[in-house]
Amino acid sequence: MTKPATIHLKDYAPTPFTITEVNLTFELAEDVTVVTSELSFKRQTDATDQVRLNGEALVLKSVFLDGAVLSKSNYTLTDKDLTFIAPSDEFKATIVTEIKPQENTALEGLYKSSGNFCTQCEAEGFRKITYYLDRPDVMARFTTSIIGDGMEYPVMLSNGNLVSDTKLEDGRVKKVWEDPHPKPAYLFALVAGKLACVEDEFVTASGRKVALQIFIELGNEDKCDHAMTSLKKSMKWDEEKYGREYDLDVFMIVAVGDFNMGAMENKGLNIFNSKYVLASSQTATDTDFDGIESVIAHEYFHNWTGNRITCRDWFQLTLKEGLTVFRDQQFSADMNSAAVKRIDDVQRLRAAQFPEDAGPLAHPIQPQSYVEINNFYTATVYEKGAEIIRMMHTLAGPEGFRKGMDIYFDRHDGQAVTTEEFVSAIEAGSGLDLKQFRNWYIQPGTPEIAVEDAYNETSSTYELTFTQKNVKAGEGADPLHIPVAMGLLDEDGNSLLDDDLLHLTKAKQTFTFENIPSKPIPSLFRKFSAPIKITRNPADEKLGLLFRNDSDEFNRWEAGQQLALQGLLADVELYASGQALTGLSNDYTEAFGEILDDQNMDPAFKAEVLTLPSESYIGQQMKIVDVDAIHTVRKVALKSLGKRFETQLKSIYADLKSHNSMGARALKNLCLSYLVASSDDYLPLASEQYFSSENMTDRMASLARLVNSETDHRAEALQNFYDNWKEDQLVLDKWFMLQATSSRSSTMDDVKGLLAHPDFTMLNPNRVRSLIAAFAGANPIHFHNENGGGYQFLADRIIELNSTNPQIAARLVAPLGQWRRHNETRQGLMQAELRRILETENISNDVYEMANKSLSN
Numbered sequence: 001m002t003k004p005a006t007i008h009l010k011d012y013a014p015t016p017f018t019i020t021e022v023n024l025t026f027e028l029a030e031d032v033t034v035v036t037s038e039l040s041f042k043r044q045t046d047a048t049d050q051v052r053l054n055g056e057a058l059v060l061k062s063v064f065l066d067g068a069v070l071s072k073s074n075y076t077l078t079d080k081d082l083t084f085i086a087p088s089d090e091f092k093a094t095i096v097t098e099i100k101p102q103e104n105t106a107l108e109g110l111y112k113s114s115g116n117f118c119t120q121c122e123a124e125g126f127r128k129i130t131y132y133l134d135r136p137d138v139m140a141r142f143t144t145s146i147i148g149d150g151m152e153y154p155v156m157l158s159n160g161n162l163v164s165d166t167k168l169e170d171g172r173v174k175k176v177w178e179d180p181h182p183k184p185a186y187l188f189a190l191v192a193g194k195l196a197c198v199e200d201e202f203v204t205a206s207g208r209k210v211a212l213q214i215f216i217e218l219g220n221e222d223k224c225d226h227a228m229t230s231l232k233k234s235m236k237w238d239e240e241k242y243g244r245e246y247d248l249d250v251f252m253i254v255a256v257g258d259f260n261m262g263a264m265e266n267k268g269l270n271i272f273n274s275k276y277v278l279a280s281s282q283t284a285t286d287t288d289f290d291g292i293e294s295v296i297a298h299e300y301f302h303n304w305t306g307n308r309i310t311c312r313d314w315f316q317l318t319l320k321e322g323l324t325v326f327r328d329q330q331f332s333a334d335m336n337s338a339a340v341k342r343i344d345d346v347q348r349l350r351a352a353q354f355p356e357d358a359g360p361l362a363h364p365i366q367p368q369s370y371v372e373i374n375n376f377y378t379a380t381v382y383e384k385g386a387e388i389i390r391m392m393h394t395l396a397g398p399e400g401f402r403k404g405m406d407i408y409f410d411r412h413d414g415q416a417v418t419t420e421e422f423v424s425a426i427e428a429g430s431g432l433d434l435k436q437f438r439n440w441y442i443q444p445g446t447p448e449i450a451v452e453d454a455y456n457e458t459s460s461t462y463e464l465t466f467t468q469k470n471v472k473a474g475e476g477a478d479p480l481h482i483p484v485a486m487g488l489l490d491e492d493g494n495s496l497l498d499d500d501l502l503h504l505t506k507a508k509q510t511f512t513f514e515n516i517p518s519k520p521i522p523s524l525f526r527k528f529s530a531p532i533k534i535t536r537n538p539a540d541e542k543l544g545l546l547f548r549n550d551s552d553e554f555n556r557w558e559a560g561q562q563l564a565l566q567g568l569l570a571d572v573e574l575y576a577s578g579q580a581l582t583g584l585s586n587d588y589t590e591a592f593g594e595i596l597d598d599q600n601m602d603p604a605f606k607a608e609v610l611t612l613p614s615e616s617y618i619g620q621q622m623k624i625v626d627v628d629a630i631h632t633v634r635k636v637a638l639k640s641l642g643k644r645f646e647t648q649l650k651s652i653y654a655d656l657k658s659h660n661s662m663g664a665r666a667l668k669n670l671c672l673s674y675l676v677a678s679s680d681d682y683l684p685l686a687s688e689q690y691f692s693s694e695n696m697t698d699r700m701a702s703l704a705r706l707v708n709s710e711t712d713h714r715a716e717a718l719q720n721f722y723d724n725w726k727e728d729q730l731v732l733d734k735w736f737m738l739q740a741t742s743s744r745s746s747t748m749d750d751v752k753g754l755l756a757h758p759d760f761t762m763l764n765p766n767r768v769r770s771l772i773a774a775f776a777g778a779n780p781i782h783f784h785n786e787n788g789g790g791y792q793f794l795a796d797r798i799i800e801l802n803s804t805n806p807q808i809a810a811r812l813v814a815p816l817g818q819w820r821r822h823n824e825t826r827q828g829l830m831q832a833e834l835r836r837i838l839e840t841e842n843i844s845n846d847v848y849e850m851a852n853k854s855l856s857n
């Protein structure tokens with residue numbers, strides 16, 4: 001194959017011509033869709049007279065310039081673009097193309113989901129609809145006419161406000177939508193088909209009424225309450241927290257079953273993966289409910305951070321994504337327990353972003369180059385991007401940050417900008433100098449921080465010395481500006497110092513604290529004030545004290561995790577060398593018991609605190625991951641905690657049974673998991689909970705215990721689950737996912753069997769994620785089976801998906817890219833599969849980039 005081209009940030013240049021107005025007409029039909037596009041061009045630079053429009057997989061029917069037909073000899077057409085000479089500095093082009101949405105399995109551009117038309121244009125999908133300057137710095141006003149059979153497509157939506165709805169002479173219906181806000185093409189959306197609508201209203205702070213509409217497949221009308229409530233909360237919160245009002249008369253959300261990602265912030269017409277809209281207590285878990293609240297908020301918040309102010313180019317992706325993730329995290333923290341939210345966010349960062357940043361696909365939040373931009377919608381751009389905004393918030397303080405945001409909106413409303421312009425606005429609002437801080441945008445890798453301390457009794461002074469290093473950033477990389485939120489505790493766990501903020505700016509730096517009466521225990525990086533790893537912490541010997549007493553809830557949880565890790569990692573070594581395990585330390589176990597009995601602790605927080613680190617997080621602490629030892633050691637630890645605290649766990653379980661709150665369910669189900677780990681004698685209890693549960697949270701939690709077992713309880717419950725829920729696609733995904741993540745020995749064969757299940761399809765991304773991504777990403781012992789079967793299975797699926805949905809295929813490559821972290825046998829097997837993937841005929845840019853980088857970087 002010819003190697004695909006690499007795009008570089010340094011090559012950015014504005015387009016010679018821009019587009020100011022777009023008039024689109026879609027004639028929808030089941031066989032072919034005709035798109036007529038009238039574009040108003042205007043010269044911006046005099047670099048060239050050529051106009052080069054992006055276009056892919058289109059059938060070009062005609063081109064007119066200022067009303068005159070452009071003959072074939074006057075334009076150049078390739079499979080990627082359409083080029084012609086501009087007739088003047090301002091002119092109109094009319095372009096007619098044909099597309100076949102019903103054949104579009106890549107789910108990018110205009111496609112069909114459950115018989116309904118919908119679009120996904122970010123990042124570069126608009127070029128699969130018509131020829132266009134498909135890049136975010138070209139912002140135009142869009143008018144969209146949709147023509148089609150009114151019986152087939154009773155609902156026809158596009159961005160903005162509906163301005164006319166007429167019946168044509170031929171009987172077809174025509175609806176015209178006008179979006180007054182100039183926008184890049186990636187925010188364009190169209191939806192048409194048979195959909196039900198749930199309606200509500202929001203009155204903005206200035207008293208304008210906004211119609212809120214959620215469109216869903218018929219029959220789902222009763223599953224929109226939570227999404228609607230979340231939307232209204234988001235609208236109110238953005239007004240209160242950031243002074244941002246909504247700016248159209250209608251805000252629409254459409255839920256579709258086939259969607260590559262979570263959701264999309266198209267102007268006034270968000271399109272969602274139905275997973276992030278539909279929920280009832282019968283079909284969705286508490287985690288699903290939280291996911292809906294945060295994704296609805298995320299897409300809504302994009303209206304200001306993303307749409308009103310957008311990205312100059314795709315290298316600036318974190319400008320809108322990092323910032324919007326930060327905003328949705330703040331929102332969820334305000335709506336729920338802030339400590340639990342912070343713990344969840346950090347766990348997600350550590351689970352997905354840390355490995356990415358340590359592996360061959362590491363990139364700064366602002367990458368310098370890419371082959372396929374779809375591959376850069378990553379945990380780094382999103383989650384680490386949000387951490388970098390959060391650090392600016394910490395450094396500026398809430399008021400300084402808000403001032404900076406106000407300046408950002410004032411300066412750049414209606415523009416396509418760079419991250420540099422964002423940071424400048426925060427500097428202007430806060431008075432901070434963020435020159436050094438900007439390094440966070442250009443350095444990949446997770447910084448490692450080693451800390452030493454010294455206490456001087458005679459002078460009552462205490463010194464903390466920090467050393468920062470970032471191997472991925474390369475030799476001679478500048479040190480980062482790192483905010484260290486911290487406190488000090490005395491030997492009895494009382495606070496000596498709270499809420500201090502250190503600015504770590506040097507490679508090695510010492511901070512001195514005066515008037516410290518006795519040798520303190522430091523509590524560092526409170527609330528996880530920076531996305532770093534601590535490699536040496538003077539508090540390591542006193543984790544039990546912090547676990548019991550730290551006033552910062554995040555660090556209290558963190559101390560427990562680190563203390564548990566110490567025991568687990570020691571056991572992993574013992575196990576590997578064939579020695580008897582010593583188990584978790586008494587320090588950990590005793591604190592565990594005390595916390596279990598603490599009557600005053602929020603049960604949701606307690607459930608977090610008493611959960612052992614995951615297998616993958618334990619693995620991250622090792623140079624070479626010992627998959628099997630980790631699994632066994634963790635299982636033994638769960639079992640011993642379950643046995644030791646059996647009485648308390650049983651009584652808490654019984655007490656919480658009748659409590660109807662998320663926190664109570666979380667803690668109750670954690671108790672169940674410890675009990676089942678302690679002995680198979682508790683499987684009947686799990687089964688009983690399964691059959692008596694009145695909500696999906698309890699049902700899933702109990703089924704998750706049963707699927708690892710070999711008993712009849714397993715088969716019975718799985719069959720029951722399937723029989724009850726087979727019509728509900730989102731619930732059925734859970735059924736596939738639970739089987740894919742089971743620890744029992746036959747799982748690989750079970751998963752292969754499920755590929756042939758009549759309800760399995762490779763065309764639906766949620767289904768692919770629930771079976772294949774879940775197996776590869778959340779079932780370490782089976783995916784990494786040393787017979788190589790797991791790797792081969794994954795590679796086969798990637799090769800299969802390459803031809804139907806490259807975006808989803810590419811997203812499955814990452815687990816194989818972790819080969820350097822495994823033993824030689826596994827390394828060889830994983831590399832061989834990556835090579836086999838690279839030999840795929842007609843390999844997409846998406847898959848090529850991921851597999852190639854995984855092997856060579």
Ligand code: TRP
Binds near residue numbers: 260261263299377
């Ligand atoms: N902008 C979307 C979001 O973060 C992400 C997104 C949705 C996306 N669909 C996509 C990105 C398809 C790439 C391709 O909210």
Ligand code: ZN
Binds near residue numbers: 320321324
């Ligand atoms: Zn987003």
